[in-house]
Amino acid sequence: xxxxxxxxxxxxxAGLLTGEAYRLTVRDWLRNELPASYRSDSAAFSPPTLxxxxxxxxxxxxxxxxxxxxxxxxxxxxxxLREHLIVNQEIGSLAMPDSVNSIGKExxxxxxxxxxxxxxxxxxxxxxxxxxxxxxxxxxEPEAGSDLAGLRTRAVRHGDxxxxxxxxxxxxxxxxxxxxxxxxxxxxxxxxxxGLALFAVPLDAPGVRVRTIKSIDGKExxxxxxxxxxxxxxSDALGAPDEGWAAAIRVLEIERATNRMYRAWRFQNELRHLxxxxxxxxxxxxxxxxxxxxxxxxxxxVDIEVLKAHVExxxxxxxxxxxxxxxxxxxxLHWSEAHQRFAILAMELLSKAxxxxxxxxxxxxxxxxxxxxxxxxxxxxxxxTEIQLGIIADRILALSKGK
Amino acid sequence: MAMTEDGLSPADFAATxxxxxxxxxxxxxxxxxxxxxxxxxxxxxxGEEVGGLDLPAAFAVPVAAASAGLLGFPxxxxxxxxxLLQAPLPDVSxxxxxxxxxxxxxxxxxxxxxxxxxRVVLSxxxxxxxxxxxxxxxxxxxxxxxxxxxxxxxxxxxLEPTGLDLAMPEHTVRLDHVSIAERNLLPAGTWPxxxxxxxxxxxxxxxxxxxxxxxMAQEHASTRRQFGHALAYxxxxxxxxxxxxxxxxxxxxxxxxxxxxxxSALERNAAFLAAAxxxxxxxxxxxxxxxxxGFTWDVPIHRHLRRILALQAQxxxxxxxxxxxxxxxxxxxxxxxxxx
Numbered sequence: 001x002x003x004x005x006x007x008x009x010x011x012x013x014a015g016l017l018t019g020e021a022y023r024l025t026v027r028d029w030l031r032n033e034l035p036a037s038y039r040s041d042s043a044a045f046s047p048p049t050l051x052x053x054x055x056x057x058x059x060x061x062x063x064x065x066x067x068x069x070x071x072x073x074x075x076x077x078x079x080x081l082r083e084h085l086i087v088n089q090e091i092g093s094l095a096m097p098d099s100v101n102s103i104g105k106e107x108x109x110x111x112x113x114x115x116x117x118x119x120x121x122x123x124x125x126x127x128x129x130x131x132x133x134x135x136x137x138x139x140x141e142p143e144a145g146s147d148l149a150g151l152r153t154r155a156v157r158h159g160d161x162x163x164x165x166x167x168x169x170x171x172x173x174x175x176x177x178x179x180x181x182x183x184x185x186x187x188x189x190x191x192x193x194x195g196l197a198l199f200a201v202p203l204d205a206p207g208v209r210v211r212t213i214k215s216i217d218g219k220e221x222x223x224x225x226x227x228x229x230x231x232x233x234x235s236d237a238l239g240a241p242d243e244g245w246a247a248a249i250r251v252l253e254i255e256r257a258t259n260r261m262y263r264a265w266r267f268q269n270e271l272r273h274l275x276x277x278x279x280x281x282x283x284x285x286x287x288x289x290x291x292x293x294x295x296x297x298x299x300x301x302v303d304i305e306v307l308k309a310h311v312e313x314x315x316x317x318x319x320x321x322x323x324x325x326x327x328x329x330x331x332x333l334h335w336s337e338a339h340q341r342f343a344i345l346a347m348e349l350l351s352k353a354x355x356x357x358x359x360x361x362x363x364x365x366x367x368x369x370x371x372x373x374x375x376x377x378x379x380x381x382x383x384x385t386e387i388q389l390g391i392i393a394d395r396i397l398a399l400s401k402g403k
Numbered sequence: 404m405a406m407t408e409d410g411l412s413p414a415d416f417a418a419t420x421x422x423x424x425x426x427x428x429x430x431x432x433x434x435x436x437x438x439x440x441x442x443x444x445x446x447x448x449x450g451e452e453v454g455g456l457d458l459p460a461a462f463a464v465p466v467a468a469a470s471a472g473l474l475g476f477p478x479x480x481x482x483x484x485x486x487l488l489q490a491p492l493p494d495v496s497x498x499x500x501x502x503x504x505x506x507x508x509x510x511x512x513x514x515x516x517x518x519x520x521x522r523v524v525l526s527x528x529x530x531x532x533x534x535x536x537x538x539x540x541x542x543x544x545x546x547x548x549x550x551x552x553x554x555x556x557x558x559x560x561x562l563e564p565t566g567l568d569l570a571m572p573e574h575t576v577r578l579d580h581v582s583i584a585e586r587n588l589l590p591a592g593t594w595p596x597x598x599x600x601x602x603x604x605x606x607x608x609x610x611x612x613x614x615x616x617x618x619m620a621q622e623h624a625s626t627r628r629q630f631g632h633a634l635a636y637x638x639x640x641x642x643x644x645x646x647x648x649x650x651x652x653x654x655x656x657x658x659x660x661x662x663x664x665x666x667s668a669l670e671r672n673a674a675f676l677a678a679a680x681x682x683x684x685x686x687x688x689x690x691x692x693x694x695x696x697g698f699t700w701d702v703p704i705h706r707h708l709r710r711i712l713a714l715q716a717q718x719x720x721x722x723x724x725x726x727x728x729x730x731x732x733x734x735x736x737x738x739x740x741x742x743x
Contacts, residue, residue, distance in 0.1 A: 041738075272735055279737035294728030295721075301731055302680070302724075305673035309656035330649050360738035390638075392645035399635040399644065400625060 022083060026090045029063055034096060040367045041095040041273045043359060050176055053100045058131040065091075066105060067129040070113065075126030085261060085315050092265025095273065095367070100176065104128040104135035106259040108181040111198065111251045115239035124179075124200060136177040138168040138201070138225055145170070148183065149192040153227060155184035155199065162199065162237060164207075164230040170381075174210045174223035177203055182227075183248075186241045197241035198248055205230050217373040256328030256382065258314060263335055264307040267342065270371060271300055274346050277364035283354050284361065296345050303338035310334060326395035333388040336378040343368065343375040413461045420444055420469035427474055432505060432537035435476040440502020445478075449485035453496040460603060461662045467604040471611025473570045473706055477507040477534045479604045484508065484542060487597055491589055492552060495540060506540035506552075507532050508597070509576050510717040513544040516551060516588060523588045525551055525581045531717050535562050535574035543576065548594045552587040553578070568713040569706055598718075602671040603661050605718050606678035610654045612707040613678075613685040617647050619704060620689035623696070640692060647688050650681030672727055679720035682711045 036044045038056065048056060060066050061075075068084040070076020099105060109128050112120055127133040144151035153166025164184055174180065180201045187195030203210065207230035212220040239248075275297070278284035287293050310331035314324055346368040353361045379385040393399045423442040427435040439445050447463045449455025456462070463482050470478045481499055484506045488496035498504035509529035517524045529543040541553045541560075553560060559581040566573035621644060624635040634640045654677050660666065661674040686708040690697035697704055 273738070275732055275735045276738040279732075279735065285737075288732045289729070291725050291728075294725050294732065296728070297731060298676075298724045298728030299680075301669075301727060302673050302676045305660070305670060306653045306657050306677050309660040309673075310653070312660060313656045327652075330652050333649055334653060363738075386642070389642040389645040392648055393635075393641035397621060397644055397648055399621070399641055400633060401636065 023086050023090065026065065026087055027093075029065070030090055030094055030096075033059065033063070034094060038097055039095045040097070040370070041269075041363065043363050045363070045366070048097055050100060053097060054131045054134075056097075057099055057101060061129045061131070066099075067109075067125075070109065070125065070129070074113070074121050075129040081258075081315050081319050084258075085312070088261035089265045092262030092267075093269055095266075095269055098260075100173065101128065101131060101134045102260065103137045103173065103177075103181065104133065104179075107137055107252075108135040108179070108200070110254070111181065111248050112200075112238060114251050115198075115248070117235075119235065120200070120238065133179055134173065134177045135179045135181055136171050136174040136203075136223070136225075138171050138174075138180045138182040140170045141167060142169050148196075150189065151183060151185060151196075152189055153182070153184045155186050155197055155232070157186070157234075160234045162232045162234065164199070164201065164227045164232055166227050168225040168227075169213075169223075171210075171223045171225045172221050174203065174225050175212050175220070179203065180208075180225065181238075183245070193245070195241055196245040198238040198245060199232050200236045200238055201227075201230065201232050202236070205232065207231070216376065217370060253326065253328055254318070254324050256324075256332055258311075258318070258324075258328075261311055261315075263339075264304055264311055267307065267335075267339060268304050270346070270368075271297070271304065271342065274349065274364060274368065277358075277360040278349060280360040281353055281358045283352065284349060287349060287352060293349065300338070300342045300345065303334070303342070307331065307335050307338065326391050329383070329388040329391040329396075332382060333385060333392070336375075336385065339378055340375045343372040347372050413465050416444075416447070416462055417465035417469065420466045421472065424469050424472040424474050427472075427476065432476050432534055435474065436481070436502035436505050438502070439476070439478070439481075440500065445481050445502055446485050446500035447482060449496060449500050450489045453485065453489045453493055454500045455485055455489070459662075460600070463604055464607040464658060464662070467607035468611035468614075470608050471615045471707065471710075473703070473710070475534070475570045477505070477538065477571060479601065479608055480508045480533060480542075481506060482604060483597060483600055484540075486600070487542075487589075487593070488552070492586065495552065499540070504540060505534075505538035506542065507535050507538045508542045509535070509544070509574075510601075511719065513546060514551065514578050516545045516549070518585075519582065521585055522582045523551065523585055525553065525578045525583060527578050529576045529578070530573075531566065531713070532562075532574045532576050533568065533571045533713070533717075535576060536564070536572070541576060542597075543578065544594050545588065547591075549591045550589045550593045550597065551583060552589070553581060553583055557581050557583065566713055566716075567709040569709055571710070571713070573713060573717075599668065599671060602675040602718065603658060605714050606654060606658050606661075606674040609678040609682035609711050609714050610651070610658065612710050613647075613651055613654065613682045616686040616689035616704055616707050617644070617651055619702075620644060620647070620692040623693050634692070643688055643692060647685045650685050654678045654681050669727075672723060675718055676720060676724055676727070679711075679715040679718065683708075683715060686711050 036042045037046045038048050064077050065087050067076040068079045068087055069081055072078045109125055112124050139148055141151045155162045155164050180203055182199045182201045184197055185195055186197050207228040209226040211224045213222040214220050215222050278288050350365050350368055423439055423444055427438055444466050446455030447458050447466055448460060451457050467479055485496055485500040499506050509532035511530040512528055514525045514527035514529055535541055538555055541555050542550050545551045559579040561577045562574040564572050565575050624640050625633055627634050657674040657677045661670040690704045693702055696702050
């Protein structure tokens with residue numbers, strides 16, 4: 001069966017499986033259907049093209065493995081957050097490519113679910129899950145990176161039309177996206193957090209220009225997006241100004257704790273891959289037996305278990321109807337720094353491999369060079385380390401800033 | 404989280420334990436045992452047949468965490484021994500659970516045992532036994548994985564104070580041909596079981612002390628003024644406190660995860676190792692934030708730091724970490740060259 005032909009497992013579709021049976025079904029489906037060439041721990045690895053990624057993610061959706069918790073009326077599967085966790089654990093356990101539409105599935109979609117009109121939910125949400133629409137996030141600007149309250153892109157209303165002018169930057173995936181979740185200002189810059197509004201801007205609208213930025217890993221995912229007198233229909237405004245942004249902030253807090261929930265299990269997959277590859281080479285296997293590296297690998301294991309504990313606690317809190325608040329910053333801070341430490345360890349170990357490289361070491365080196373470079377962004381995106389520390393100090397410890 | 408049929412949760416024990424431990428201030432170890440035993444805290448996990456409450460381990464966690472009140476009593480060891488001895492030595496277990504007898508454990512090194520008639524003779528040296536000078540019974544490791552319960556007053560037992568902990572001084576125990584009853588020699592497998600149960604309680608005790616240190620550091624940073632501002636006005640201080648908060652919550656979540664029904668040795672090891680690592684960082688960081696005040700005898704941060712270092716050493720955190728790394732590596736198969 002090809003990826004395109006992969007169909008939803010009938011038992012999963014009928015919602016008949018729970019707990020471990022459900023996990024095993026998900027595991028089997030992923031292992032059977034994920035092409036070897038998409039697995040970065042395989043010698044056959046060849047990064048999927050955009051079209052292949054779209055087909056694969058659409059197949060995952062048909063199999064019931066994305067849009068897990070979204071209502072069925074909007075293309076979701078109406079499952080619980082615990083089942084979402086199970087699917088993420090299984091996704092993480094495979095060296096699978098990241099979604100090309102994570103902004104749509106994990107940011108725009110939940111925001112639209114929270115504040116969108118019924119018409120918007122029906123128009124946007126199934127298209128996201130079916131991979132007909134890829135979304136990007138237009139929040140950061142040249143003068144407003146972490147400090148979103150300082151953003152300058154303006155949206156001015158003229159009847160049923162909003163006219164948008166400004167510039168966004170670090171907009172990952174804009175060149176491949178159909179829609180941009182745009183944050184713009186309806187009043188003066190001095191209003192700071194007031195007057196911010198969200199829009200679902202079609203990127204093929206006249207006046208939108210996208211320019212890619214090459215990043216340190218050689219990829220051109222980052223983009224600058226320019227808006228010059230871009231007209232956006234009122235039907236593409238998400239929530240009212242102020243109201244929309246406040247709701248979005250609440251969604252963002254949950255997302256910080258729950259998005260890419262598979263990270264801890266992918267981290268574990270990476271650690272296991274590193275060790276299994278090193279074991280095929282006598283020199284590297286000798287290093288693994290060295291107590292110095294045993295301790296550093298064990299520290300990574302503890303880091304991973306702590307990350308799992310943060311994620312599972314967040315799920316428990318949300319399932320019990322509690323609020324995550326700023327606590328997503330704890331998991332993000334821990335994960336990003338722990339993963340950077342691990343990437344450094346992986347590069348250090350693999351750099352000691354004798355020549356010629358053993359085939360498995362070559363595969364690992366290709367994967368971990370990419371992981372190392374990508375990890376340098378992990379303490380920057382989704383709120384830098386410094387921003388996360390500030391959030392913890394301000395909102396969790398409630399330390400006074402005053403004199 | 405576990406809950407009894409009566410709807411009792413581990414959190415209910417936290418306030419009770421904190422009150423009982425606060426009431427122990429100024430009492431001798433033996434008086435503390437009687438009071439804590441009377442409050443039912445010493446037999447939280449021990450069976451009902453020895454006077455315990457027979458509750459899951461999750462209920463002992465808040466009790467262990469409350470020992471951050473710097474109790475001068477071997478609370479963790481008492482909790483563990485009440486349960487461990489309930490089958491082989493029920494009379495001793497009952498006395499420990501009620502507070503009528505006191506007991507501790509020497510956590511490092513091992514003695515050797517030699518049968519002699521219907522007795523067993525122990526020789527050797529064991530280390531890191533908290534409050535050994537104030538107890539009736541002492542459990543020592545024997546060989547690789549057995550253990551023996553020794554009356555502290557037995558002929559041939561000598562104690563030497565050691566270690567940093569002030570409230571709960573550790574002792575090195577010398578055993579010079581100490582004769583004990585055969586039934587006091589517990590079978591092979593006892594020691595690893597005890598160590599496994601100890602991991603989470605030790606993590607909880609460290610968490611209690613780390614939480615106390617962070618609270619003191621936060622209070623100090625919010626009230627101490629320098630250069631016209633509270634210390635917490637400075638980003639360096641705010642960020643340091645934020646990192647310590649991350650460490651504290653990491654310990655808390657790792658402990659919670661280690662108590663789930665399906666939790667394995669890996670989760671218990673991770674809880675203790677996370678506590679050992681973050682606990683030291685939090686207490687040392689709290690000392691630093693206090694500046695010169697932190698180095699004084701009167702500010703109690705050093706007492707918690709001493710307690711955390713003792714707990715870290717009793718659990719041999721560095722050895723456990725190394726062993727975890729070796730074990731983890733050993734369990735992974737080499738990559739298949741065919742797959743590569």
